[in-house]
Amino acid sequence: MKKVMIWGWFGFENLGDDLLLRTMLSFLDKKENVITVPMKKTYKQTININQIYRNYKHLVFGVFNNDVLIIGPGGLFPFDNKLKVALYLIITMIWKLMNRKVVFFGIGISEKMSGISAFLWRNIVVHTDLFITRNPNFFKKIKIEESNKNHSMSDTVFSLKYKFKRQTNNSVIGISVANLKNEIDSTFQRSVDVWTDVIKKLLIDGYEVELLAFTKGQDDTMIDSIKAHFKDNNNVKTIHYEDMEEKILKWREYRAVICMRFHSLVLSIKAFVPALPIAYGHKTYTLAKECGLEEYTLKWNNSQSAYYGKNVELSASEIINKLALVISDERKIENLMILNYKNFDSSSSQAFDKLLSVINMEEAK
Structure with missing residues (x-):
């Protein structure tokens, strides 16, 4: 033991x-x-x-x-x-x-x-x-x-086995926000305004939107603030942290996912769902690049200059235009994900083999 x-x-x-x-x-x-x-x-x-x-x-x-x-x-x-x-x-x-x-x-x-x-x-x-x-x-x-x-190694979660449910709806866009601050200030409000403008355009184009909170409290607060602009619109839904576990199994319901949280990109790659990575830091950008998604990736961090040496702003139009490219290239993106997921899964699985060998007091191979 x-x-x-x-x-x-x-x-x-x-x-x-x-x-x-x-x-x-x-x-x-x-x-x-x-x-x-x-x-x-x-x-x-x-x-x-x-x-x-x-x-x-x-x-x-x-x-x-x-x-x-x-x-x-x-x-x-x-x-x-x-x-x-x-x-x-x-x-x-x-x-x-x-x-x-x-x-x-x-x-x-x-x-x-x-x-x-x-x-x-x-x-x-x-x-x-x-x-x-x-x-x-x-x-x-x-x-x-x-x-x-x-x-x-690739991210550990690539070795987590999920049986994603079959796609049932092709008109829903998932948005994984990232609230990087613990306070509601002008920076927070600017982010809310950008997402509000993005959603308005998506609704005009006939999409439904689900706002995804990966952290309890911070992301929950942001998606609630965005939803307040659409409180009477049933085509805009919020998925709070407490409900995200069930949503993961339904990831393939999304036509595409806008990924600010790193593991929303990992899940999209695992489920082969077209993704628009928005990198607030280097790890999301690096993963997108390793998956061949660099041309579909944006940078946005308006509150932490340490990542890029300065605050990086992003407009709603930039997000909308890049999302249109993602959707138009969805087959290409899916093929890139299928190809590179095998490499990510293999890298992570091999690392676990070595970990188990150490635990069992064997020489890591």
């Missing part, structure tokens, strides 16, 4: 991270494994896992109760916060000194970091049993060549 702790950004009511955890548990929840997951908020248990409150002390004291520490998957890691990266190095060394296994799995780490952070990450990589990130440029930054134990 193996005792495994999975440390990530779990229990924060973010659908992307929920899907990451579900994928991990689909591979690790075996009778011979005892799984512990520190959670910000406990979820309804559909499988046998031990949910404990998320606190950094568990990263230290968990070494006495577990055989394996898995850090990841997910993208919200402090890759250039020197103190926190140093903390991860200390935690790694503690677990290794106690003869435990340490794995960093499917984590999103940007190569845009200082020399000190790169030095710390290099030491983490050297001392772990397996280190797999979503970003191949990371290893170039820390000056370590990729190997069987240290390399990149």
Whole structure:
């Protein structure tokens, strides 16, 4: 029996991270494994896992109760916060000194970091049993060549098995918004205004619209604010975070999806649904490019200049024009998704094979 702790950004009511955890548990929840997951908020248990409150002390004291520490998957890691990266190095060394296994799995780490952070990450990589990130440029930054134990992978969720229901409606456009701020201000209102104008044009063109919230609270607030402009129109619906799980199985109902949330793009690729990626950060843009969708991709981040070096605005007309291109090229996009999904799924599945070999105390192949 193996005792495994999975440390990530779990229990924060973010659908992307929920899907990451579900994928991990689909591979690790075996009778011979005892799984512990520190959670910000406990979820309804559909499988046998031990949910404990998320606190950094568990990263230290968990070494006495577990055989394996898995850090990841997910993208919200402090890759250039020197103190926190140093903390991860200390935690790694503690677990290794106690003869435990340490794995960093499917984590999103940007190569845009200082020399000190790169030095710390290099030491983490050297001392772990397996280190797999979503970003191949990371290893170039820390000056370590990729190997069987240290390399990149596609997003973990590509290995999650879903039986999408057959398409039943070809006139619905899904819009996955991304509310990047915790406050309602002029930036928030400008985003709402852009989406309102987009929806007005889609309604004129005969489409129905579903607004999708991937995070509880923030995205819920945005889709409600947009819906307020169409409160008497039944052709505009809101799908809140709490209801998104059921909606995933019906993803193929969409004619196309406008994807601001990263995992809405992952789901669209898995379901072969034409997508218009709108990248507020690098990970969505990179995935779109890897899938051959770069010409259909837009950038928009009007509140966080750190991603692109400046705030990036986007107009409703730009979104509408790009969506028209996506729909006109839907067969081409579907073929690109079918082709590249095989590669994404293979990359993720091979990474899981290595993870399981480490847990079972075999040499990663």
